[in-house]
Amino acid sequence: MEDSTESEVSRRGFLARSAAVSAAVTVAGGAVPAGATTPVAAPPGAGPVEVTLRVNGGTHRLRVDPRATLLDTLRERLELTGTKKGCDRGQCGACTVHVDGRRVLSCLTLAASVPNRPVTTIEGLADGDRPHPMQQAFVDCDALQCGFCTPGQVMSAVAVVREGHTGSDEEIREFMSGNLCRCAAYPTIVAAVKQGGGR
Numbered sequence: 001m002e003d004s005t006e007s008e009v010s011r012r013g014f015l016a017r018s019a020a021v022s023a024a025v026t027v028a029g030g031a032v033p034a035g036a037t038t039p040v041a042a043p044p045g046a047g048p049v050e051v052t053l054r055v056n057g058g059t060h061r062l063r064v065d066p067r068a069t070l071l072d073t074l075r076e077r078l079e080l081t082g083t084k085k086g087c088d089r090g091q092c093g094a095c096t097v098h099v100d101g102r103r104v105l106s107c108l109t110l111a112a113s114v115p116n117r118p119v120t121t122i123e124g125l126a127d128g129d130r131p132h133p134m135q136q137a138f139v140d141c142d143a144l145q146c147g148f149c150t151p152g153q154v155m156s157a158v159a160v161v162r163e164g165h166t167g168s169d170e171e172i173r174e175f176m177s178g179n180l181c182r183c184a185a186y187p188t189i190v191a192a193v194k195q196g197g198g199r
Contacts, residue, residue: 056124071106093179122151134196143192145183161197
């Protein structure tokens, strides 16, 4: 009969060797386990790509990592920090911007996937010193507390009005449900969407 101590050591050794082989395959650019959410090393030879971004009416020619998100590019390369990084997984809506006039989650959008397409951030909504009607509505209705989620809320609210989803409070709540407010200012957010949409 096999000694239990030797058997246990063998199992440990096998697991240690398996982990080392798996790590080596991943570093070498091998297969990524299903459900992996963290970026892995780019294939050998992959480098920055040229991309032209049209943001808030301006044109920016950049060299970016092909894996760089629109969110990180806006914040770190263009210094447009109004767009917030919340969950970084597309679940909170804090990073909402408009691409081609439609709302998108910039943390799930690659910068290289939107070349020459108009991107609007919270900084691009105002008309000079005059706030956008939705921005003013959020102020008038006191639809914020800590303010962290507010840029994403405003961007989604503008889109909800444009999409025609302001027929009732329930419809507004449904179509704003992708934007979370940890301070729970939802009643005043609904009121702001109604005011900003002319209801």
